[in-house]
Amino acid sequence: xNVIQGIGARVIxxxxxxxxxxxxxxxxxxxxxxxxxxxxxxxxxxxxxGYKSTFVVILTALFTGMVLALQGYYSLRKFGSEGxxxxxxxxxxxxxxxPVLASLMVTARAGSAMTAEIGIMRIxxxxxxxxxxxxxxxxxxxxxxxxxxxxxxxxxxxxxxVVGIGGGYVVGVKLLGVSGGSYWSSxxxxxxxxxxxxGILKSIxxxxxxxxxxxxxxxxxxxxxxxxxxxxxxxxxxxxxLILVWDYxxxxxxx
Amino acid sequence: xGLFFNLGxxxxxxxxxxxxxxxxxxxxxxKTLGGQPVLRGVDLGIxxxxxxxxxxxxxxxxxxxxxxxxGLMRPDRGQVLVDGxxxxxxxxxxxxxxxxxxxxxxxxxxxxxxxxVFENVAFPLREKRLVSEPDIQRYVPEMLERxxxxxxxxxxxxxxxxxxxxxxxxxxxxxxxPEIILxxxxxxxxxxxxxxxxxxxxxxMHKTFGFTGIMVSHEIPKIFPISDWVAMLKNGxxxxxxxxxxxxxxxxxxxxxxxxxxxxxxxx
Numbered sequence: 001x002n003v004i005q006g007i008g009a010r011v012i013x014x015x016x017x018x019x020x021x022x023x024x025x026x027x028x029x030x031x032x033x034x035x036x037x038x039x040x041x042x043x044x045x046x047x048x049x050g051y052k053s054t055f056v057v058i059l060t061a062l063f064t065g066m067v068l069a070l071q072g073y074y075s076l077r078k079f080g081s082e083g084x085x086x087x088x089x090x091x092x093x094x095x096x097x098x099p100v101l102a103s104l105m106v107t108a109r110a111g112s113a114m115t116a117e118i119g120i121m122r123i124x125x126x127x128x129x130x131x132x133x134x135x136x137x138x139x140x141x142x143x144x145x146x147x148x149x150x151x152x153x154x155x156x157x158x159x160x161x162v163v164g165i166g167g168g169y170v171v172g173v174k175l176l177g178v179s180g181g182s183y184w185s186s187x188x189x190x191x192x193x194x195x196x197x198x199g200i201l202k203s204i205x206x207x208x209x210x211x212x213x214x215x216x217x218x219x220x221x222x223x224x225x226x227x228x229x230x231x232x233x234x235x236x237x238x239x240x241x242l243i244l245v246w247d248y249x250x251x252x253x254x255x
Numbered sequence: 256x257g258l259f260f261n262l263g264x265x266x267x268x269x270x271x272x273x274x275x276x277x278x279x280x281x282x283x284x285x286k287t288l289g290g291q292p293v294l295r296g297v298d299l300g301i302x303x304x305x306x307x308x309x310x311x312x313x314x315x316x317x318x319x320x321x322x323x324x325x326g327l328m329r330p331d332r333g334q335v336l337v338d339g340x341x342x343x344x345x346x347x348x349x350x351x352x353x354x355x356x357x358x359x360x361x362x363x364x365x366x367x368x369x370x371x372v373f374e375n376v377a378f379p380l381r382e383k384r385l386v387s388e389p390d391i392q393r394y395v396p397e398m399l400e401r402x403x404x405x406x407x408x409x410x411x412x413x414x415x416x417x418x419x420x421x422x423x424x425x426x427x428x429x430x431x432x433p434e435i436i437l438x439x440x441x442x443x444x445x446x447x448x449x450x451x452x453x454x455x456x457x458x459x460m461h462k463t464f465g466f467t468g469i470m471v472s473h474e475i476p477k478i479f480p481i482s483d484w485v486a487m488l489k490n491g492x493x494x495x496x497x498x499x500x501x502x503x504x505x506x507x508x509x510x511x512x513x514x515x516x517x518x519x520x521x522x523x
Contacts, residue, residue, distance in 0.1 A: 128322070
């Protein structure tokens, strides 16, 4: 009986947590459309989430594109289809790897920092201080991060795609001797607007997942250093898992 | 002065007899945190314009009580009435309006660590846009001067001592001219001299600005000279509330035990 009670308690607790997360998202959106529009805060967060993630995104994209070209070249060569290397790299990047890997990098770099920042503000009563000044903490702290993520992640994904395709070019054309003309022309003929549109849609939804999960975990962190560490770990793990799960569902709908 | 609601307890009647009105009233407030009952039916009236200090052993829920008064926590049962309005029954927007009457000095001062002292103090003024920027540039240094931080405006919270942080927090609390200021253990972690200086500062600011002060403190007997009223929270209820001078003469053994050996109990 105790085992059943234990399982039941866990299930109820998980459902409560999901409900709390959904309410948190809805309340944050509600405050997004109420004045004042915090342009300075949004810009500051875009600088943090977007600009400061560019280096790590470029680095990841470059090597992803390079390894993709390397693997793709030897697979395609078996069928004498090296000319299709460009389309293989570009489609993989635009449809899947760009949105997923860029979002995972943003989660690791900016998402964890979001949780830690908000969590420290919670522990040191800075969030309570905002509330006592009649300033809504969701509007001041959370909505700018959400807006910044919704704008920055698609831009980073676009950058990831371009750099990744460039990395593939360097390895495929410059190192392995695939014709440059066929590399670019295969991209031109294979990539459709639907692929780009799908990538953009994915990156926007991943941006929302990152800011939602990471802000929620920080906002409701337990009032201790251990609690904050746990919240940061949980936010990165949960956001990453949600990105991968949501990617599958979105792909199955888009295809 | 008019009353906002019905008053029943002898202390509340005494407050009225002395010509004060009650600005905050708690009626049967109950709160359970993490499955543990913290407040078990608190009845308390806070006199307007006076300093009321709430004392009691650590972990009794004094800070929780303070957070109920400003709507940072909502009671499981009971009412928290501010000027006759029940905080538990109003929406976020109305609660925000109500909070404009309040300011709070937190135990940790709760300064925003990404801003320097000047920006911290100017923050509520800039957010509310009630004062022009040139006025802020003139008014904030004046306020910092009043709390003894005249030349510290450019410093960040991490560069300040505990006492300086409390002073900066007090300046930020005072800057909007609130009717009510809540002080959550304003001298915790400070040396006796600095604690004395903070108490003097609170008293001086009270005389200057005339706010209603509600303080949670362990500093016995230092709180008696600066408080008009003292209330003791014990076992989740208000055990006693009296004028500061009379409180020390209460015969209740629990009160006497607490105020006569503060070192052993208050620090526990």
